[in-house]
Amino acid sequence: MKMLHLALILLSLSDVLTQDSNWGVKYPQKQICAVRGFSVSIPCSYYYPTSNPIQVTEKLWCSMNSNTDLCKNPPYVYNSASNTKSDFEFTGDDKSDCTLRIHNVQFSYSGEYRFRCITNVEKWTGYPGVTLQVTDLKVSLIRLSGNGTLKPGDSLNLTCDVTCTQSSSQFVWFKNNELLPESGAVLHFPALTLRDSGNYTCTWKTNTTSGSKTISLQIEDVLTQDSNWGVKYADNQICAVRGFSVSIPCSYYYPIINPNIQVEQMLWCSMNSNTDQCHHPPYVYNSASNTKSDFEFTGDDKSNCTLLIHNVQFNYSGEYKFRFITDISVGRWTGDPGVTLQVTDLKVSLIRLSGNGTFKPGDSLNLTCDVNCTQSSSQFVWSKNNELLPESGAALHFPALTLRDSGNYTCTWKTNTTSGSKTISLPVEEHPDHWSIWMIFCVIAGLSLIISGAVIYSRRRVHTEQQKKDDSDLHAKVQEMESDSDIYANIQQKEDDFELYANA
Ligand SMILES: *[C@@H]1O[C@H](CO)[C@@H](O)[C@H](O)[C@H]1NC(C)=O
Ligand SMILES: *[C@@H]1O[C@H](CO)[C@@H](O)[C@H](O)[C@H]1NC(C)=O
Ligand SMILES: *[C@@H]1O[C@H](CO)[C@@H](O)[C@H](O)[C@H]1NC(C)=O
Ligand SMILES: *[C@@H]1O[C@H](CO)[C@@H](O)[C@H](O)[C@H]1NC(C)=O
Ligand SMILES: *[C@@H]1O[C@H](CO)[C@@H](O)[C@H](O)[C@H]1NC(C)=O
Ligand SMILES: *[C@@H]1O[C@H](CO)[C@@H](O)[C@H](O)[C@H]1NC(C)=O
Ligand SMILES: *[C@@H]1O[C@H](CO)[C@@H](O)[C@H](O)[C@H]1NC(C)=O
């Protein structure tokens, strides 16, 4: 009777239980980390007065990512009344254990989880719940000495990293699935030996979950210390213009004294997708399974490992490494560090130095070409309507535009491994008051014609009258005109031209 009374009070308090009540949910850990892809348990216990015969009728788990209230209404990630198979498994019981196990956790599973219990007497929710944080485990290789393929004597660290704050966790290492005595986030190799080759797994453990990640180490014997094995990249830094092609010059070598060495496989890796020394896929080029892509191998199986990349995109930026494998067991080599490709855009801009509005004769401007990339030796070449201009350099300077300067100007940026270009159109329009210059010209030309006509007429007259008159005032006047007037001279020239034309 007393119990029922209490229950009624609790109901009226809408499921909120007092601190010292005998009803409740306990989460030993409020904050739990899990590694993506692995399983995690959310420990949970619940309790109720044991004096009465209380029956648990329903158990529910909610994710606050989808549920908006105190887990009173669906959706539930687990519901004992309608159990369907999912990543959310109830591993508790009907008495006191409400542990939830989540399998194959994904980033989207991060969030708060709450347990709710419904009995024949009472229902309540454990609030606040448990916050789950999903993270990735990262294993990285940090070289402390040496370069290229891992060789005996090189020194390195393998480090394991999880970005999550969990009060008590531990790192355990395995080599080829066998537990190593070392623990801690770092596995230190002061001097590698051939026996260190293998698959290293870092396992991160807490008392509710564990996750692991594997990295492969391949230590390759160098036949002799001063052996002739290697990969050479002509440039370690290469720029390319988006949309164009770029070639990564590369050469490789191995002891030629041994005539039996055959190159069996050639590989190129992008460090954007490949995480080891190009020992495993993905490859951007693999001679063993060549498929058509933007990455074309233009080298050979002897010594040239040049890679030609077509239609480069911004996401092709990054480091590329070449690896070759020969038919002798220790004859494998990766050229490390590789070549860093930087993809950029070519910008052509027009800088007005005078004038405004449309481009008019007499305006002054610069066309400049810009590529945001540091390449030791590159050059800019300009062409106009596809014809090469003698000028070179990043800027094309127009001190005073003329109508003939109209056209499409293309800037081409060239290095010894790539070239890219961009075109800009420069329309030069006639001066708006050009017609008045024409008017003036026409008036002058007309006047000149009249004068020259007069001159010719008077010449004839002078010629015919010469016998009668020795000196003509008019003649003298015209002579003066002949020597003084530029216009007259111009007209004469024009007349000469017409004659030429007539002759032709
Ligand atoms: C690799 O290391 C050796 C010895 O430390 C050095 O002589 C060589 O220049 C390095 N090569 C590259 C490409 O860094
Ligand atoms: C490599 O590991 C050693 C031993 O754990 C540590 O002292 C050193 O700081 C680490 N070096 C790097 C660069 O991580
Ligand atoms: C290491 O892993 C790779 C691929 O995951 C496998 O091919 C190789 O056999 C493994 N090596 C050892 C020594 O277990
Ligand atoms: C797990 O570890 C945490 C923190 O050390 C501790 O509070 C909790 O009781 C432990 N849980 C179990 C089930 O051992
Ligand atoms: C390209 O030019 C750079 C810098 O001038 C030079 O180091 C490199 O060897 C050249 N590469 C080729 C393939 O000519
Ligand atoms: C390698 O091949 C490329 C493309 O076929 C060629 O341009 C380059 O000259 C070759 N390099 C050498 C060193 O022969
Ligand atoms: C670059 O991005 C495109 C999509 O934008 C993708 O299809 C392609 O695989 C990416 N390439 C590389 C090398 O990352």
Ligand SMILES: *[C@@H]1O[C@H](CO)[C@@H](O)[C@H](O)[C@H]1NC(C)=O
């Ligand atoms: C264009 O230039 C002319 C002469 O320099 C000036 O008078 C005029 O205000 C300018 N117009 C604009 C819109 O800047």
Ligand SMILES: *[C@@H]1O[C@H](CO)[C@@H](O)[C@H](O)[C@H]1NC(C)=O
């Ligand atoms: C030039 O490139 C660098 C690095 O690639 C970038 O940080 C910078 O913003 C670029 N500058 C311009 C003007 O695009």
Ligand SMILES: *[C@@H]1O[C@H](CO)[C@@H](O)[C@H](O)[C@H]1NC(C)=O
């Ligand atoms: C325009 O080009 C000339 C010649 O290349 C250069 O001297 C001048 O600084 C440039 N002016 C601007 C504003 O870019």
Ligand SMILES: *[C@@H]1O[C@H](CO)[C@@H](O)[C@H](O)[C@H]1NC(C)=O
């Ligand atoms: C310049 O380019 C435009 C568009 O690309 C084209 O219509 C025009 O004919 C070109 N002009 C010349 C002179 O080539």
